Amino acid sequence: MDSLTAEQIAERIWLSIAERRLRPGVRLKETELAEVFGVSRARVRQVLAILAREGLITSEVNKGAFVAEPGVEDARDIFHVRRTVEQRVLERLIDRLDDEKVATIRDHVEQERVANTQNDQRAIIKLSGGFHQMLADMSDAEFLSRLMRDLISRSSLITAAFRNSDQYNCGPDEHDEILLHLQNGDLKQAKKAMAHHLDHVEKELRLSGERDSIRSLKDVLLPQG
Template sequence: MTESAVKPDKAYTNDEIYARLQKAVQEHRLTPGTRLVEERLGELAGVSRTKIREVLSRLAHEGLVTLVPNRGAFIASPSVAQARDVFVTRRMIEPNMASMLSSRATPAQIRTLRRHSKQEQEARAKDDRPTIIRLSGELHVLIAQMVGNEILLRLMRELTSLTCLIITLYDKPNTPACPHTEHADLIDAIEAKDGARAARCMADHLMHIEHTLNFDVADADPPEIESLFD
């Protein structure tokens, strides 16, 4: 690929660069251990290395990037212990979150959840794994957004992205980590305003995700950084 082929038509904002890198993590396009070269990212995004450093620092603060002195920035590689801690944390938070939403969800919010679930099913029908992974994680973030707690929403965004990294490292081949039927059951419980059932669905769902992981690290093919800014 030539330099002219990847030269951006515009300079991306920090938020846009952040969103593209985060989305690439969620879609398993950027895998744990991938080195993020500041100069190359700056060229592709049409910005200075200073701006790239600002974005990488933000991602590092959220645990998605590891900054290594004299070596650079790398997509984080959560250990088995860290992976288990993420799921413990999610099970502490998300069942209550689902229960809270079930007591206040509006018909419009239920329709939004149904549309999101339908998009996930359509991605599954096409066997579009990157989109499946992204939409599966986004549903959990969407629920947090509907609860209306900004701190919770920020935390869920971080936990969801970390979970995507964990799944990248530890998922079993050909095993769906987030079946859409479990999402549908969860939405049913929220719509029925059954807080106990919604909490139980969420807890079972998170436990199921963790149990599909084998915690055996597998090497991944290097990503195409240029594709992040197409």
């Protein structure tokens, strides 16, 4: 029996991409993935289907699945769309924000600070994307929530491909500023802070240059000692 769900495996692969350990263009062999995770090839195919829906892999006939290789214009497109979507999220959220939601978001930002202090890159990546997803979920807009989940996955691939540094930091201080404006009911300043934040993230990308590759999926996907 498969010990891991397809969603659990997909998340581990997503994190490996976001952490820049699994690089764009790397082939994902079904047999090797099945061996690494101790699951059936049928489960692996479910995983690949999830990753394909999220735009993280591409498939080629008679060649198999590969980590997607976004281009420079793809990167710019993703951030262009994110700017529009996240502005709309703020518009929907500001009138739905209550004390409980504020406390939940603030606790999340504090977790980001702890992760940054400990330089826990895995936690930083998950929490950074989680902040933006949380705002979308709290906006009570199912379409925006689904759209943000897709955009966050694709943004992880973009940052893995083009980030200048191995250190990933979406910015708890900037997240805190966005929350402060929302809490004060100042939509204009919240939107301005979000736009500045996304500009900052995009400017950290090096939208040119060569990309590295890896030698073995086992080196990347097996738990680190």
